[in-house]
Each structure stands twice: as structure tokens, then as C-alpha cells.
Amino acid sequence: MTPVHARTGQRQPIDADPVLKLEGITKRFPGVVALNKVDFDVRPGEVHALLGENGAGKSTLMKVLAGKHQANEGRIILGGEEMAFENPKHAKRAGVVLIHQEQSLVPEMTVAENIFLGSLPKKWGNRVDWRKLREDTNAILETLKCSFQHDDLVGSLSIAKKQMVEIGRALVFTPRVVVFDEPTASLTDHEKPVLYDVIHSLCEQGVGIVYISHRMDEIFHLSHRISVLRDGEYTGTVNTCETHEDEVTRMMIGRSLELDHASKPTDFGENMLELRNLTVKRIFEDVSFNVRKGEIVGMYGLVGAGRSEVAETIFGLRTPVAGEVVLDGEVVNFRSTHDAVAAGIALVPEDRKDQGLILGMNCRDNMTLASLSSVSSGGFMKGSAERSVYDKYHQAMKIKTPSWRQKVGNLSGGNQQKIVIGKWLHTHPKLLILDEPTRGIDVGSKAEIHALVKDLAKSGYAVLVISSEMPEVLGLSNRIIAMYDGRVTAEFDGDSVSEDALVQAITGMGTSAPAAATA
Numbered sequence: 001m002t003p004v005h006a007r008t009g010q011r012q013p014i015d016a017d018p019v020l021k022l023e024g025i026t027k028r029f030p031g032v033v034a035l036n037k038v039d040f041d042v043r044p045g046e047v048h049a050l051l052g053e054n055g056a057g058k059s060t061l062m063k064v065l066a067g068k069h070q071a072n073e074g075r076i077i078l079g080g081e082e083m084a085f086e087n088p089k090h091a092k093r094a095g096v097v098l099i100h101q102e103q104s105l106v107p108e109m110t111v112a113e114n115i116f117l118g119s120l121p122k123k124w125g126n127r128v129d130w131r132k133l134r135e136d137t138n139a140i141l142e143t144l145k146c147s148f149q150h151d152d153l154v155g156s157l158s159i160a161k162k163q164m165v166e167i168g169r170a171l172v173f174t175p176r177v178v179v180f181d182e183p184t185a186s187l188t189d190h191e192k193p194v195l196y197d198v199i200h201s202l203c204e205q206g207v208g209i210v211y212i213s214h215r216m217d218e219i220f221h222l223s224h225r226i227s228v229l230r231d232g233e234y235t236g237t238v239n240t241c242e243t244h245e246d247e248v249t250r251m252m253i254g255r256s257l258e259l260d261h262a263s264k265p266t267d268f269g270e271n272m273l274e275l276r277n278l279t280v281k282r283i284f285e286d287v288s289f290n291v292r293k294g295e296i297v298g299m300y301g302l303v304g305a306g307r308s309e310v311a312e313t314i315f316g317l318r319t320p321v322a323g324e325v326v327l328d329g330e331v332v333n334f335r336s337t338h339d340a341v342a343a344g345i346a347l348v349p350e351d352r353k354d355q356g357l358i359l360g361m362n363c364r365d366n367m368t369l370a371s372l373s374s375v376s377s378g379g380f381m382k383g384s385a386e387r388s389v390y391d392k393y394h395q396a397m398k399i400k401t402p403s404w405r406q407k408v409g410n411l412s413g414g415n416q417q418k419i420v421i422g423k424w425l426h427t428h429p430k431l432l433i434l435d436e437p438t439r440g441i442d443v444g445s446k447a448e449i450h451a452l453v454k455d456l457a458k459s460g461y462a463v464l465v466i467s468s469e470m471p472e473v474l475g476l477s478n479r480i481i482a483m484y485d486g487r488v489t490a491e492f493d494g495d496s497v498s499e500d501a502l503v504q505a506i507t508g509m510g511t512s513a514p515a516a517a518t519a
Contacts, residue, residue, distance in 0.1 A: 011224045013239045014046040018077075019208045020065075020096075020177045025074035027060055029410075031402035034060045037074070038234045040227055042177055042208035047199060049211045049219045049240070052229035052252055053442040055400045055412040058212050061229070062179045065210075066098035067091035079176065089118060095176030099166050099183060107155030112137035114154050115168045140168045145194045159351065160187050160303060167195065178202060179210040182413075184218060185440040196222065214442050216245050228252055253444040266478070269293030271326070272462035273314070273431050278323035283309045284486035287323070291431065291462045296453060298477030298494065299466045301506045305483040307466045308350055311433050314464075315347040316340040328430060341370065344430035348420050348437060350466075352413075356420040359409030363401055364390040366408050366419050371426045393422030398448060414445035421449070425456075432456065435466045450476060470499060484508045 018041035027035040035057045042048045052058050063069045065076060067085030076083045078094060085091040088098065105114050112133050113120070121136065123129040137150040146164050148157060154165060163183065170178050180199070184192050199209055199222060213219055219226060220240060228235040228251040235251045273291040278284070284306035291297045299307045312318050314325055316334030324331050327343055334340045340347075349355035357366055367390045368375045375385040390404050397418040401411055408416055417437065424432065434453065438446040453476060457463050467473050473480055477494040482505035490505035 011047070011222075012241060013224050014043045016043045016045070018042060019044045019079060019206075021075075021077040022061070022065065023075045023077065025061060025064055025076075026072050027057075027064055027069060028072050031406075033232055035064070035071075035232050038229065038232070040234070042210055043224075044176075044206040044208055045203045046224040047203065047209040047211050047222045049213070049223035049226045050229070051212075051214075051219065051226060051248060052235075053414070053444045055231075055415060056229040056252070056442075057232040058229055059181060059412075060232075062098055062181060062210065062212065065091070065177075066096055066179065068098075092173055095174065096179070097170045097173055097175045097177070098179045098181065099170055100181055105154045105162055105165060108153065110151050110153060111141070111148060111157075111165055111168075112150040114165055115140060116172055117169075119172060136172075137168075140171050143171065144168055144198065158303070160191060163187055164191060164194075167198065171198075175202070175207055177208045177210065179212070181212045182214070182440050183211075184213065184215065214440065214446070216248070216443070219248075220245070230254065249443055252442065268295045268478070269460065270329070272328055273464070274324075274326040275310075275314070276324040276326065278310070278313060278320050278325065280309060280313055280318050281321050283318075284483075287483075287488055289481050289488060289491065291464050293462050294457055294460050295478050296457045296463045296465060296476050296494075298473040298480045299464065299483060300468075300470070300473045300480055300502060301483035303468065305506065306486040307483055308435055310483075311347060311435055311464065311466060314340070314431075314433065315345055341427060341429075344428075345433065346370070346424035346427055346429035346431070347433045348417075348424055348435060350435040350439070352416055352420050356423075357408050357416060360407060362405050363394075363399070363408055363411070363419060364404040367393060367423050368426070370423050374426070389426055393418075393425065397422055397452070414441040417441060417449070418445070421452070429461070431462045431464065433464045433466070436468065437465065438467075438469070438472060446472075470502065473502075474499075482506050 020042040022038065022040040025035050025038045038057065038061055040050070040061065050058050060069065064071045067088045067090050076085065078096065083094060085094065106117065115137055116133060121129040121132040134150050141150065144164050144167060146161070148161055154162060157165070167183065183195055187195060202209060211222060223240045225237055226240055226243065226248060227237040228248065230252060238247070269292055271290045272293050275288050278287045287310055289297070299310070301307050309318060313320055316337045316339055327345070332343060334343070353359060358369070364386050368386050375382055375389060387404065393399070399415050399418045401415060408419060438449055441449070453463055453465065465473070465476055474494065474497070479494055480492045480497055480502065481488055482490040482492070482502060484506050485508060489508065492502065
């Protein structure tokens, strides 16, 4: 059992020789040095957190470890033996398993086939042993306390459930080191403790865990040690029980993070958006609220409460069976998202990779996707106009990329999100909807996006923010709409709401009808 600090409740560092050592790892890509002589090690039975801003090199370092990238310089030492992994399969056979931030599942295959992909159990004649496949998969799903079945198609699962399938893959092998890259980014509050139990179980078996996350509460709850990268270089390592969030933040970004505790504005304009008893069959019912010019309204609720679906309906992706959407004083009935964009609505979606970007396209072209008419003439694109748009938001949003020619798929999550936001800001919307705007983003980028949202509201934008993070909703919102099971259960003033009241509203406790609007 891992010793726990008596005063802080945090885990004491483990005194053991490392099961894994990375020495002097350097990785270069065209135009950029992603890693420069980075050292890192993991001890058996410990959780070693790896932190850094988006683009600091965390994921690149782990991809070198897992055989997806080959280092230009440096050594990988596993169990005292120097290794050179040619590919991820080679690394897995040696006992190094990477659970990707970007899901790498095959939607057309079943849960069982995805979990054992590349290592399907075989019987006589090299045929798949389907019975053993079912039994072994069911054992893994039971360990992870999953509600879905072994024969469900992965494409039919939610993002959170797909993440549990990814985690299930690690349990197939007998791992020596498991890397979790943002494992809770799409997990529900119910699923997170299950993941923590799996991590603790692996530690008790002597497995070394590398844990990458931007969620400080998780880092301080789970880890024994914390190492930090900044701009591709190793900054330092601290024992978790001997440090605090401010010190780790300074190591990550080179400065203390100044939080804006100023009181929120209360002087707003007329309604920009009003929903009147909006209903989509079997998803949400009788949803009513408003968003005024210059106001930030937060929507908070558990996964499955209907928040994203409400946003999609406003944006023309879903057709309501009842109710009205009123935009700037006029009832609208959008037949498509094109109609919504033309009317002045922008939606930054929850899943930036699948819904917000074309990963194989360069940064400039992604930035102008939602406003092609502004950068074209006579059916031909104007390169200079495209470049001007890109330069504007590249500078304003501090996007880190060596060139506009860089493929968006090669950028960090935070820089990808900035491009999605910039793309929609160039449409000059009346209403900006942000669905999980800082999911999987480091503290520095998160603070920048929060400041941007507040500045947009001050300049007159009506902003609707959907978030699963309570601190984000409380810190940004002038008002908060709580949803549970497809219904609005309460509406709160953003400055006076308590965390307890908000939790009760999103779990259906003690609320039988929506609270009266405070505005």
C-alpha cells in the first residue's frame, strides 16, 4: 500500500530504482525542436505526473516512449535494459502501453474486437477464439464497471464510453509502464473514480504510471511526483506532498497565474437569444432561458443532461418538435447550420477534432472554413485575404505554430482550440456558443481563453458557455442555467450561487421545477 502523508493526505514518494528511464531525449520536426535533451523516470508502483502547457512536449515525449516517434537523440532504459522501440506494437510487447488522448478506435468493430485488436485470442487453425474473446472482454468491462456490452459497436458509444474502451486496451497486456494521456477529459463524474481504482490497482501490482493531465485536483490526488516540461525542455521534478499548485504553475508557465477576481458586470443589453419551451423528443423538454447582449450565461449539468443537444438545436443541427428560438427579437426556424451562421450564430463544438477542424488541412485554411465568402472572389480563393485572417487571429490568440502551413492535426490541443474559436470569431457572430471550450487545455491557455470570453462579452457579444467544470462555470458566468435529465432545473446568479445549490440542481435533488429567473 502506498504510504500517505499524515498532514496533506498526499502520497509519499516511492523509494525504488526506476522501472523506466528516459535520458537526453531529443526530437526534431521540420522547423521545430519538440524535445531538447529531456530526462524522465518512473518508479514501480508510483504515479508520476507529467505537466506542461499545450505544446510543451508531453505527448511527443510519450509517443517517443511508446514507439510512435523515433528520437533523434537519447536513450530509453526499461528494467535496466536499453530499448529501441520500432513501433507501438514492439513497445506493448515490452510492457509499455500508451492510452492516447486522441482515441484510436475502429467505429465499425465491436468493443471486444477493439480491446483485443492486434492480439485476438486464437485457437486451432489460427482461428479467432470467439468464446475466449467474449469472456476476457467481459472480465475487463466488469473491472472497469462499464455499462455497455462486449458486442456493442464502438461507433454507437458516447465519447466517455469510448475512452473506457481505450483504457480497457491497457489491461489486455501485462504492462510494466502505462501512460495515461488526459484520461478523464471525456469521462463522467461517475467514471472517474473507477479509473482511479484501476490506477491504484496497477500501482499495487508494481506497474509504473505516467499521468498527463491539466486538472490539478487529479494531479494532487493521484500522483507521487510531478515533473514539468516547458517549451520542449525539462524544468524540474518535485514530490507532490512537498509542493503546491502555485509552484507547479510557475514551473509550467514561468510566472504566477494572475486570476481575475473582479466583480462581474451587471449592465446588459436586450435579449439576443430567447428559448421558449423548446423541446426535442426524448432528449430535452420545455427548455426556456435567455441570453442578453454583453452577458455570459453558463450551462452546467452532468453528461447526458441535454446541454450540448440544446446548443445543437439553436444552431440548426436538430429540429425541435415544440417551442421557439428567438434571435435578436425574431422567431427563427433554421433548416440548416448554414442558416444559423448566416443569422449570426457560431458554435464552438465539444469535440474539436471531429467537429471543429479538418486535421489534415493547414492552419490558415482551417481558420477561414466558416467564412469562405470573405476570402474568395468569383469562386476562387484569395490567398492574401486568407493569410490576413490567419495572421490576425494567430497574433491575437497567441497560437503557437511554426507556420500557417502546419497541419492542424500536428498542433497541441490548446492551439487547436484557439484556431476553432478564431474561425468562428471571424464570422462576426451575434451569439457565440462555446461547448466545453477548455477541455484538455493547460492552465495558461485556459486563462487566455477565459480572458478572451470576458472581453468578447464586454464588447457586446452574447455568450453561452457549456462546461462540465464547476470552477469554470462559476468564474465566467453572469448567470448559470442548471440542467438535469433534459430539463432546466434552476437558474442562478453567477456571483451568489453556492456550489452545494448547483450540485443539487444538476443531480435532481430537491428540485421539482425550475427556479425563478434572477434576471
